[in-house]
Each structure stands twice: as structure tokens, then as C-alpha cells.
Amino acid sequence: MRIRRFLRLLPVVPSVLLLLVFLMAPVAWSFYASFTDAALSGKAARDPQWVGADNYVRMFSDDSFPLAAWLTVVFVAASAVLGQNVLGLLIALLMTRSRRAVASWVGTAVVAAWVLPEIVAAFAAYAYFNRDGTLNQVLGAFGSAGPDWLYSFPLVAIVLANTWRGTAFSMLVYRAALADVPRDVTEAALMDGARGWQRLAFITLPLIRSSIATNLMLITLQTLAVFTLIWVMTAGGPANASTTLPVLAYQEAFKFGDIGYGTAVASVLILLGMVFGAVYVRLLREQKS
Amino acid sequence: MIGSGLRARFRTESSTTGGSSRSTARLGADIALAVIGVCFVAPLLWLLLASVDPQAGYQTKVPAAPSTENFRAVMTPELLFQPLANSFLLSAGTAVVNVLAAVLAAYPLSRYQSRFNKPFMYTVLFGTSLPVTAIMVPVYGLFVQLQFLDSMAATIFFMATTTLPMAIWMTKNFMDSVPLELEEAAWVDGASTLATLRSIVLPLMRQGLGVVFIFVFIQAWGNFFVPFILLLSTGKQPAAVSIFSFFGQHGAIAYGQLAAFSILYSVPVLVLYALVSRGMGNSFALSGAMKG
Numbered sequence: 207m208r209i210r211r212f213l214r215l216l217p218v219v220p221s222v223l224l225l226l227v228f229l230m231a232p233v234a235w236s237f238y239a240s241f242t243d244a245a246l247s248g249k250a251a252r253d254p255q256w257v258g259a260d261n262y263v264r265m266f267s268d269d270s271f272p273l274a275a276w277l278t279v280v281f282v283a284a285s286a287v288l289g290q291n292v293l294g295l296l297i298a299l300l301m302t303r304s305r306r307a308v309a310s311w312v313g314t315a316v317v318a319a320w321v322l323p324e325i326v327a328a329f330a331a332y333a334y335f336n337r338d339g340t341l342n343q344v345l346g347a348f349g350s351a352g353p354d355w356l357y358s359f360p361l362v363a364i365v366l367a368n369t370w371r372g373t374a375f376s377m378l379v380y381r382a383a384l385a386d387v388p389r390d391v392t393e394a395a396l397m398d399g400a401r402g403w404q405r406l407a408f409i410t411l412p413l414i415r416s417s418i419a420t421n422l423m424l425i426t427l428q429t430l431a432v433f434t435l436i437w438v439m440t441a442g443g444p445a446n447a448s449t450t451l452p453v454l455a456y457q458e459a460f461k462f463g464d465i466g467y468g469t470a471v472a473s474v475l476i477l478l479g480m481v482f483g484a485v486y487v488r489l490l491r492e493q494k495s
Numbered sequence: 496m497i498g499s500g501l502r503a504r505f506r507t508e509s510s511t512t513g514g515s516s517r518s519t520a521r522l523g524a525d526i527a528l529a530v531i532g533v534c535f536v537a538p539l540l541w542l543l544l545a546s547v548d549p550q551a552g553y554q555t556k557v558p559a560a561p562s563t564e565n566f567r568a569v570m571t572p573e574l575l576f577q578p579l580a581n582s583f584l585l586s587a588g589t590a591v592v593n594v595l596a597a598v599l600a601a602y603p604l605s606r607y608q609s610r611f612n613k614p615f616m617y618t619v620l621f622g623t624s625l626p627v628t629a630i631m632v633p634v635y636g637l638f639v640q641l642q643f644l645d646s647m648a649a650t651i652f653f654m655a656t657t658t659l660p661m662a663i664w665m666t667k668n669f670m671d672s673v674p675l676e677l678e679e680a681a682w683v684d685g686a687s688t689l690a691t692l693r694s695i696v697l698p699l700m701r702q703g704l705g706v707v708f709i710f711v712f713i714q715a716w717g718n719f720f721v722p723f724i725l726l727l728s729t730g731k732q733p734a735a736v737s738i739f740s741f742f743g744q745h746g747a748i749a750y751g752q753l754a755a756f757s758i759l760y761s762v763p764v765l766v767l768y769a770l771v772s773r774g775m776g777n778s779f780a781l782s783g784a785m786k787g
Contacts, residue, residue, distance in 0.1 A: 214607050217599035218615070221659060224596060228656035229622060229630070236633035244636065297531060303524035312532035319535055321768045323717035325735045326542070326757040333545075333553050333750075334538040340555040344537075370538060423624075431626035434719045452628040459632040460724075468632045475629035483624030487617050 233476055240470035246463035254466065261470035270446055271471065274454040278430065281365060281450050286429035289369030291422060294376025298384055299406070313377070320374030328438035331367035332356070335439065360440040360448035367435055372428065376421055383417035384410070416493050423486040427479060451475050542754050551751035565755035574740070575759060582733035582760075585651060585722065586715035592655035593711045594704055597662040598670075602692060604663075605670040606678075616667070622660035631724050638725060645727045654721055658711045665710070669703030670696065709771045713764045734760040 240261055244254035265271040297316065301309040319327060334340045335355040342352035355363040387410060395405050411418070433452040436442065442449035442457060449457070451471060459468025545551035546565055548558030569575050604612050634653065635644075643649035673696050681691045697704070719735040726732050738760070741753040 211607075211609070214603050215609070215611065217602055218604070221596045221600040221663060224592075224652065224656045224659055225619075225622060228634075228653045229625065232630045232633040232637050233625070235637055236630065239633060239636055293531075297528065300524045300528045300531075303521055304528050305521065305525055308525045308528050308532075312528045312535075315532045315535040317768075318539065318765075321713070321764060322761050323719070323735055323764060325717075325719040325738055326761050329738075329753065329757060330538045330542050333541045333555075336553040338553045340537055340541055343555060370535060373535075427624050427626065431628040433628040452626070455629065455632050459635070465632065465636055469636070472629045472632045475626055479624055479626040479629065480621075483621045486624055487621050490620065491617070 236469045236473050236476060239466060240473045242466050244465040244469070246460065246465055248463075251465075257466065261467045264467065265470060265474075270449065270454060273446055274449050274451050274471075275474075277361065277448065278450040280361065281368070281432075282426055282429045285365040285368035286372070286425040287422060289365065290372045290376045290425050290429075291418075293369060293373045294421075295380050295418075297373070297377045298380035299410075301381060302384055313381075316377055317374045319370050320372065324371075324434045325438065327371050328367075328435045331363075331370065331435065332439050335363040335367065356440055357444055360444065364436050364439055364448055367439060368429060368432060371435060372425060375428070376425060379417055379421045380414070383414040387413050416489075419489050420486070420493075423482060423489065427482050427486070430475065430479060430482070542757055545750050545754035546758050547755075548751055551754060553750070565751040566759070569752050569756045569759065574737075575734075575756065577730070578732060578734040578737035579760065581647075581731055581737075582716055582735065584647065585654065585733050586712045588647075588651035589654045589658070589715040590708045590711040592651060593658055593662040594666075594708050596655070596659060597666040597707065598692075598697070598704070600663050601666040601670045602696070605667050606675070616664070619660045619663050623664070627657050628720055631720060635724050644725065645731065647726070647731055650722060650725045653725065654715050654718065655711075657721070658714055662707050662711055665707050666703070669700045669707075672703075673699045706771055709767050713767055716764050 239254070241256060241258060242254040243257045243260075245251045297312065301313070322330075336342075337354040337357075339355075341355065345352035353359060391413070392405055392409060395409050400408070431452060432450070433456065436448060436450060436453055437456070440448045442453040446454075452475065455468050455471040455475065457468075458464050458471060541553075541555045544555055544558060547561040547563065548556075549562055549564045550559070551565075603609070604616065638644045638649065638653075641649075677695050677699075678691045681695055682688075686694070716733075717735065722733050723736050726736070729737065734756075738753070738756060741749045741756065
């Protein structure tokens with residue numbers, strides 16, 4: 207009986223093996239290598255030495271890590287929590303009132319930026335924010351000379367670009383959530399003379415709060431991992447002005463060849479992801495029960 | 496009868512009194528949405544205009560002499576077809592591995608009650624939240640140790656693993672919606688588990704499997720960072736990475752060709768997305784019809 211029950215689970219084995227070899231092993235290796243002086247080439251590449259917490263000590267004595275951590279927080283807060291989340295909700299709300307044709311046209315435009323391959327979206331954003339790019343052409347048409355966005359305001363440029371790229375996800379989540387809000391509840395409130403913003407704040411938002419929580423977790427996780435967009439637009443520069451944690455980990459490991467320090471930065475990111483992931487799983491469990 | 500008539504009259508009255516304010520609200524929403532839509536399209540305009548402009552730069556302008564020159568220039572075996580073939584191999588391989596592994600894993604999770612199911616599904620869900628860009632540095636280290644670097648097969652398996660948690664989660668949900676009774680009838684007739692899986696469960700959830708396949712395919716097709724780190728020889732690189740060949744050695748960028756290439760490379764995922772979103776609409780409609 208016990209053997210039979212075990213045999214039934216046999217088909218799960220390929221998935222478990224894949225997850226162990228290609229997901230768990232790299233995570234474990236990341237934590238291990240972050241305590242060594244592993245390098246991309248040279249003697250330390252063949253025979254890495256245990257260096258204890260040196261890499262982590264360096265992280266907090268160095269200027270680049272605290273700056274990158276701060277930039278990551280700003281990037282996530284501004285482009286995901288504020289940008290994508292609020293804009294996505296706004297678009298979904300407007301769509302419930304607008305003409306169907308307008309809603310479907312705008313929906314397509316928003317989704318297009320999200321479905322495009324990330325490298326193509328990154329190039330489009332790069333051209334858009336370039337000194338002679340579309341944004342400055344538009345500003346020029348209104349008589350003001352725009353700055354060199356990618357050089358003078360790199361963080362603003364990547365925040366706007368990531369908002370543009372990712373809003374579609376929040377929009378889709380909120381469209382589905384709003385479609386489930388029963389009509390008679392909002393109509394009853396309308397009869398009671400509730401104004402638009404009152405209905406939104408006291409009825410609609412509380413009704414979709416679980417979607418808001420799930421959406422915030424997911425877009426935070428996605429935005430934490432953004433690399434290509436930043437790397438193509440600014441490569442983390444000028445100096446370190448737009449180097450978020452994934453860009454820093456990449457630069458340390460592959461540009462400066464310091465795998466040990468690169469994996470230390472990566473390990474911090476993985477831990478952050480795990481914390482958010484645990485909260486996300488908890489949220490979903492509570493919703494189910 | 497009377498009640499519904501009353502309600503209908505009430506409804507028409509309320510809509511006439513609220514009519515004018517409602518239509519101004521609608522106009523306002525239309526205008527606000529249109530402004531947002533224009534902002535979202537603006538960055539893509541450059542891509543479209545530059546692709547037909549042989550003298551394209553960063554600027555968005557209507558080409559002086561539009562032509563298909565850029566498209567003809569990039570449509571060569573080494574510039575376009577080889578990278579696209581590599582992209583296809585990577586994405587299709589990733590999607591096949593995903594669907595196979597996910598169907599196998601989902602079957603016992605969906606069909607047998609076990610103490611193991613819930614913790615496993617939540618661990619899988621937790622796995623979806625690991626930031627993939629963060630594990631690229633350790634994965635590179637691992638690939639060096641195992642001598643997997645520049646191997647198409649190893650890259651496929653790695654990419655498949657990054658989307659596998661999502662694929663298992665989706666496949667299990669699709670499989671849960673296939674009623675157990677049909678299978679039980681087949682079991683009574685003496686069919687084996689594998690036979691019922693193949694002849695009853697999979698055909699009934701083929702639309703769901705299509706969604707999983709396309710979902711994984713789109714993700715793999717658009718992935719830049721993973722092949723950029725793991726595939727070194729130009730002969731194996733997918734379009735996402737080979738696109739850098741339009742950046743000349745000395746900073747001269749062939750903008751028009753870059754734009755044309757970007758469009759040709761993006762078309763497949765745009766088509767697949769359109770297919771899937773329409774298909775999902777249909778399957779929602781289908782489930783609605785079943786309920787009713």
C-alpha cells in the first residue's frame with residue numbers, strides 16, 4: 207500500500223529533479239560562493255578560497271552597494287507600486303465608463319508594450335528618451351528644450367520606461383477584478399448619493415483588496431528582477447546613478463570578474479525575493495481558506 | 496410580471512435623469528484613456544517609422560523616401576534566419592520540456608489526495624517568485640563547473656526550469672477542471688492510467704495545454720539575459736542577443752535595420768499573444784456555457 211502510494215508520485219520526479227538541479231542548486235551555490243573569493247579568471251577561478259564574511263563586510267563599507275540598494279527601492283516604489291499599480295488601476299477604472307471601442311484600442315496599446323520582447327522594448331525606450339529622441343521632439347514642439355534624459359535624469363528615464371513596459375499586467379489584473387464587483391452594490395451606493403470617489407474608496411477598493419495585494423506582490427517581484435531595460439538604456443550609468451542590485455551583481459561578476467562579490471549581491475537579492483515570495487504564498491493561502 | 500415592468504420603468508427613468516451627467520462622464524473617460532493610449536504608443540512610433548527609413552536616426556520623423564531597404568538588408572541567413580531559427584529551437588524546446596514535465600507532475604497532484612500535495616504546490620508557487628536575474632551569476636558559475644556553457648540543451652533545460660513552477664500551477668488548475676467521472680468509467684473498462692491520461696484527460700484539456708505552451712514560448716522568445724549569459728558562440732545565439740550586431744564596432748548604429756529587425760523578431764509573439772487572448776476568451780465563454 208505504502209509502495210503503491212509512493213509509485214503514484216513517480217511522475218512528479220522529473221519536475222522535482224529539474225527544480226533541484228537548475229533552481230535550488232544555483233541558489234545554494236550562490237550562498238556558498240558569496241563566502242569565497244571565486245573569480246571569473248586567474249588563480250581564484252580554479253581554486254577559490256574561503257574568505258568568510260569578507261564580501262558582506264565589503265558590501266557595507268563600499269559606496270556602491272548601499273547606493274544600489276537605495277536605487278532599487280526607489281525604482282520598485284516609483285515604477286511598480288506607484289507607476290504600474292496606480293496607472294493600471296486608473297486605466298481599468300476608466301475602461302468601465304468609456305466607450306467599448308476606446309477601451310479596446312487603449313488596451314491593445316498598453317498590452318503591446320508588455321508583449322514585445324524585452325530587448326525590443328528596451329531599444330524603443332532608449333530611442334524615446336535619447337537627447338534627440340521622440341520625447342524631446344514633443345517637448346521641443348511645445349517650445350521647451352528637453353534635457354538629455356539618459357544622462358542627466360537616468361533614474362527618471364528608467365522609472366518611466368518600466369512603468370510603460372509593465373502597466374499592462376496591473377491593468378489586466380484590475381480589469382478582471384473590477385468585472386467581478388457586483389453591479390448592484392455600486393448602483394445601490396449611487397442611489398444613496400455616494401459620489402464617485404466615495405464609491406471608489408469605500409466600496410470598490412475594499413472589494414478588490416485581495417487583487418491589489420496579489421498584484422503588488424507580483425509586480426514588486428518582477429520589478430526587483432528588471433535587468434535588460436536598465437542595461438540597454440543606461441548600463442547603470444552615468445557613474446552608478448542607475449545601478450540597481452541586478453545590474454550591480456552583473457557588473458561585479460562579469461565586468462570586474464569578481465564572482466564572489468557578485469554572488470554576495472545576488473544572494474541579497476535572492477533573500478529579498480524569498481521574503482516577498484513567502485508573503486505572497488501566505489496571502490494566497492489566506493484567500494483560499 | 497408587474498414587478499419586472501416596474502423595475503424596467505424605474506430603470507429608464509433613472510437613466511434619463513442621470514443621462515447627461517453619465518454621458519459627460521463617459522466623454523471624460525474616453526478622453527483620459529485616449530491620452531494615456533497615445534503616451535503608450537509614442538515610444539513605438541519610432542520603431543515603425545525608422546524601419547521604413549533608410550536614413551533613420553533617433554528622431555521620430557516621417558521618412559523622406561520610405562522604402563523596404565532596411566527589411567531587405569536584414570533578411571539574410573546570418574542576420575535574420577539563423578538567429579530566428581535559434582530562437583525557435585530554444586523557445587519550442589523550452590515549451591515542450593515544460594508541458595511534458597508539468598503534465599506528468601500535475602496528474603498525481605490533481606488526481607490523488609496526498610499529504611504531499613499542498614506543501615508541494617506552495618513550494619512551487621514560492622519558486623515562481625525567485626528573481627531569475629539574481630540567480631544568473633550563480634547559474635553561470637554552475638554551468639562552468641558542469642561544462643554546460645554554450646550548450647543549447649542545457650540552456651533549454653535551465654530556461655524550462657525557470658518557467659516550470661508557473662507551468663505546473665497552470666496545468667494543475669486546467670486538469671482539476673476535467674471531471675474525474677470520465678476517467679473512472681474508463682478505468683472500469685480496464686484502461687490503464689497512462690491510457691486514460693492520453694486518450695481522455697489530455698484531449699479534454701488541450702486548449703489549456705495550448706495556453707501553457709504559448710505562455711512559455713512567448714517568455715522564452717523574449718528572454719535576453721539567459722541566452723546572453725549562457726550561449727557564447729554566435730552560431731547558437733537567438734535573435735534577442737544577435738540584435739547587438741547592429742551596433743557597429745565604432746559606435747555606428749544601423750538604426751533603420753535595428754528597427755526592421757526588431758519588428759520581424761517581434762511579430763511571432765504578437766501573433767501568438769493575439770491567438771491566446773482570443774482563445775482564453777473562448778474558453779471563458781465555454782465554461783460559462785457549461786455552468787448555465
